[in-house]
Amino acid sequence: MYILVGIVFLVIGLLMVVSPxxxxxxxxxxxxxxxxxxxxxxxxxxxxxxxFFIIIGIACLIFL
Known part of the structure; x- marks a missing residue:
């Protein structure tokens, strides 16, 4: 479950950083x-x- 949440946070975070x-x-x-x-x-x-979204996404993927 944390993997899915981490991926979602990473995608949203990348969208926010790359193209606001x-x-x-x-x-x-x-x-x-x-x-x-x-x-x-x-x-x-x-x-x-x-x-912050990217950091949370990475944390979700690392700390399973």
Missing amino acids: SIFFQITESWKSDKANEPSELFKISTRVGGC
């Missing part, structure tokens, strides 16, 4: 008609959160 714009389109763009692109603060905070 796609993450924005999936999670936030439907909330506003005028928001076409994420702000710089959103990009930075998404990348930081993605790093």
Whole structure:
């Protein structure tokens, strides 16, 4: 079970770090008609959160 959770966290974390714009389109763009692109603060905070997701994913895979 931890392997599956670790893989899911890694995939989500990589998406957040590599392409915060796609993450924005999936999670936030439907909330506003005028928001076409994420702000710089959103990009930075998404990348930081993605790093935490990657760390948690690796920890789930290592510490079974």
